[in-house]
Amino acid sequence: MTKEKLLLIGNGMAGVRTIEEILDRDAERYELTIIGEESYPNYNRIMLSNVLQNKMTVEEIITNPMQWYEENQIELIHHDPAVDLQPEAKKVITQSGREVHYDKCIIATGSRSFILPVEGSKLEGVIGFRTIDDTLDMLNRAKTYKKAAVIGGGLLGLEAAKGLVDQGMDVTVIHLEKWLMETQLNEKAGELLRADLEKQGLQFLMEKRTVRILGETRVTGLEFSDGSQIEADMVVMAVGIRPETALARQAGLAVNRGIVVNDWMETSAPGVYAVGECAEHAGKVYGLVAPLFEQGKVLADFLTERETAPYAGSTTYTSLKVSGCDLFSAGIIRESEGIRSIEAYDGLANSYKKLFVQDNNVIGIVLYGDTSEENRYFKMLKQKQDISALTSVSLLSSGGCGGAAGAADNDVTQWADDETVCGCNGVTKGTILTAVREKGLTSVAEVTKVTKAGGSCGKCKGMIGDLLAYVLGDKASTAPTGICGCTDLSRDQIVVQIHEKGLTTSQEVYRELGFRNPEGCPKCRPAINFYLNVAFPKEHADEVASRFVNERLHANIQNDGTFSVIPRMRGGQTTPEQLMKIAKVAEKYDVPLVKVTGSQRIGLYGVKKEDLPKMWEELDMTSAQAYAKAVRSVKTCVGAAFCRFGTQDSMSLGIKLEERFEFIDTPHKFKMGVSACPRSCAESAVKDFGVIGVENGFQIYIGGNGGTEVREAQLLTTVATEQEVIDICGAMxxxxxxxxxxxxxxxxxxxxxxxxxxxxxxxDVSKRAELLQRLDEAVEGKRVNPWKKAVDSKQLQRELYTVGRG
Structure with a gap:
């Protein structure tokens, strides 16, 4: 049987989701071809702001890699947009002149950034923010230019502005209206959002209309209708999007603001359909993800001849994180005749809520700061619940519907099947339950792979876990999908949300990310503390109580409950003075064992806990951090200064490396070895960072580990100078x-x-320099002075007291 040819014009989120739905229903029905304008496979456009803010890479936002097209036998024609649609001939011509014939065609061309038609809009340096290439262009320009102007105070503009601030640019947002995100927020919430973003470094010019972009060949500034001007090296246009309808208009299809479709997503041309931001249904064009995916499901049912309800439009809402600020908006959010409102503001928590009511029904919702009740209020709006029996206080209070009803709103197992669990990907409770039952899914990871629920921000993974337990009981996988049993979030999802929400303490992470244990556990506490140290080195105060006891006591606990004390000896080199101090302390405190360690240091073993503060004080030496997840040591041979085989001064380089990077926290212990010749007496080939001296310089090896699973390091490169070795080590x-x-x-x-x-x-020299700069900024002021003792004896006494009580 010959398959029908189904052509998709547009390789974006809505169109490809429709194809996925078709494949899920009947994978053998169509011969599939997709035409895309961009040079990338299908990606998550929502995550472009994370790429701009260096939280994710381009590779990480690719939803369907090239392998997916091959596995599903889909011909992908990308970087070659369709320019001519001929419905009567049932063919499409691409920019390169290629003809593609079809039996059925889906148009999913999405939308484009709207560029203001003002003088200077075509100057070099004026950019939209819609694609991967736009994002990479902005990142590249941010390396050279310092002043950016973002025109538009909506979601897109604010995300672009925050990303450019994170790149070190001086950013001003210009907005025509009185407050930010005026479509989604009322004035009060808009003011709160502005105040929060100003704290993050953004500047705002409100009620300003741009009339001219200044510059001869490239942009130098902006001029406004009141005659005022500002300087700018880059202008980002974020004043909105426009449905991409040019192809449909050329083909003679009915087009208003978008391509007109009926309840089955059919256009005015037989055999031609439209979904997504380019489609107009019942006079509405949708720009949010959930409605677009709902359209795709209806069209997939229709094209695979499944019985289904026609598309009746979508009840839209906005649940967003704008540069770390949570907000939720739905329905009508403006007061008018017959529409009353009730609001509450918590200045301490910086949270705000406002409900709009008409005829005893909630018809509009605005939440800012605390959005935990979005499900409760949205259910009231969608189901048109009569709220006449509720007082203003009970309506605004958590669980105000009354006991069990309030609790049910936060219990996903009690939701209706058509309620959305994953807002990022438009996945309902019913879809998840069906997938679990029909495909035998037993873990959150499997649900995410099949339904995409939880595949973006990860906020809904806890609810997915609850649904699995609800359906499968003990058969649900109890293996933690996250970093520990407190959460289903992975390391990447936690780090992304730490940046997005601007979380600077562990307690904020546990609360905002919905950890099951509000205090964390021994496994996640040190991890979260580390991620916060890396994400916000200046804002986050290191939480000593979250570190392992060994790190808190500056000593390794031994199998008999005593401790080891190991002072730092850089590069394994010591002095008679240091040796005498160690000997005197060992004798005074009757240390059972004094031993040279495998890292070329002298360790004192069997030390009593109560002796630790006094011993460190009398040693007056820095700790070697032999207990820490940090840069531990640099093992060296004696080198060219003494050894007849040595080609380089390994001892000197080892000491320089240790002095440069000691006390820097890392995900796990980080050991180095510097050998003066290929005999590798310092065992450089099994170190995290190994250096071997050769006649023309230094060979650098990385990724070696000893221990239970020995792994040989891999040769990275050969360099000529010590400084290159140090710089590459710092970048790594x-x-x-x-x-x-x-x-x-x-x-x-x-x-x-x-x-x-x-x-x-x-x-890459430039990328290496960027990493080194971030490293220096991260450890500025935190690196312990190497010539002063690393251990505060009074602080250590306090730690001993705390540990003893624990």
Whole structure:
């Protein structure tokens, strides 16, 4: 049987989701072809702001890689947009002149950034914010230019502005209206949002209309209708989007604001359909994800001849995180005749809520700061619940519907099947339950893979877990999908949300990300503390209580309950004075064992806990942090100064490396070795960062680990100078800090990240410089002075008291 040819014009989120739905219903029905304008496979456009803010890479937002097209036998024609649609001939011509014939065609061309038609809008430096290329262009320009102007105070503009601030630019947002996000927020919530964003470094010019972009060949500034001007090296247009309808208009299809479709997503041309931001249904064009996916499901049912209800429009809402600020908006949010409102503002929590009521029904909702009750209020709006029996206080209070009813709103198992669990991907409770039952899913990860629920921000993973337990009981997988049993969120999802929400304490992380244990657990507490240290090194105060006891006591606990005390000896080199101090302390405190360690230091073993503060005070030496997830030590051979085989001064380089990077926290212990010749007496080939001296310089090896699973380090490169060695080491440390999973050694990290990827990054001089700059900023003021003792004896006494009570 010959398959019908189904052509999709547009490789974006709505169109490809429709194809996914068709494949799920009947994978053998159509011969599939997709035409895309961009050079990338299908990606999550919602996550572009994360790429702009360096929280995610382009690779991480790819939803369907090239392999997906191949596995599903889909012909992808990308970077070659359709320019001519001929419905009568049932063919499409691409920009390159290629003809594609079809039996049925879906138009999902989405929308484009609206560029204000003002003088200067075509100057170099004027950019939209809609695609990966737009985002990469902005990141590239931010390296050279310092002043950015973002025209538009909606969601897109604010995300672009925050991303450019994070790139170190001086950013001003210009907005025509009185308050930000006026479509989604009322004035009070808009003011709160502005205040929060100003704290993050954004500047605002409100009620300003741009009349001219200044500059000869490239932008130099903006001029406003009141005659005032500002300087700018870059102008980002974020004043809205416009449905991309040019192809449909050319083909003679009925087009108003969007391509007109009926309840089955059919256009005015037989065999041609439209979904997504380019489609207009019942006079409405939708720009949010959930409605677009709902359209795709209806069209997939229709094209696979399944009985289904026609598309009746969508009840839209906005549940967003704008640069770390939570907000929720739905329905009619303006007062008028017959529409009353009730509001509450909590100045301490900086949260605000306002409900709009008509005829005893909630018809509009605005929540800012605390959005925990969005499900409760949205259910009232959608179901048109009669609220006449509720007082203003009970309506605004948590669980105000009364006991069990209030609790049910937060219990996903009690929701109706058509309620949305994953707002990012438009996945309902019913869809998840059906997938679990029909496909035998037993874990959150499996649900995410099949339905995409939880695949974006991850906020809904806890609810997915609740649904699994509800359906499967004990058969549900209890293996933690997250970093520990307190959460189903992965390391990446937690780090992204730490940045998005601006979380600077562990308690904020536990509360805002819905950890099951509001205090965390021994597994996640040190991990969260580390991620916060890396994300916000200046804003986050290191939480000593979250560190392992060994780190708090500056000593390793031994199997008999005593401790080891190991002072730092950089590069394994010591002095008679240090040796005498160690000997005197060992004798005075009757230390059972004094031993040279495998890292070329002298360890005192069997130390009593109560002796630790006095011993450190009398040693007056820095701790070697032999207990820490940090840069531990640099093992060296004696080198060219003494050894007849040595080609380089390994001892000197080892000491320089240790002095440069000591006390820097890393996901796991980080050990280095510097050998003066290929005999590698310092065992450089099994170190996280290994250096071997050769006649023409230094060979650098990375990702080696000893221990229970020995892994040989891989040769990264050969360099001529010590400074190159130090710089590459610092860049690797920072990249490992930024991308490593807590308690992950460099060997598995290198496998996970890809050796070639890490190599390309570290050998790129400009990227290496960026990593070094971030490392210096991160450890500024936190690196302990190496010539002063690293242990405060009074603080250590307090820690001992705390540990003893615990």
């Amino acid at each position: 440390l920072q990249y490992y800090r930024e991308t490593g999973v807590y308690a992950e050694r460099t060997a598995p990290w290198l496998i996970r990240m890809g050796f070639q990827h890490v190599k390309d990054l570290l050998l």
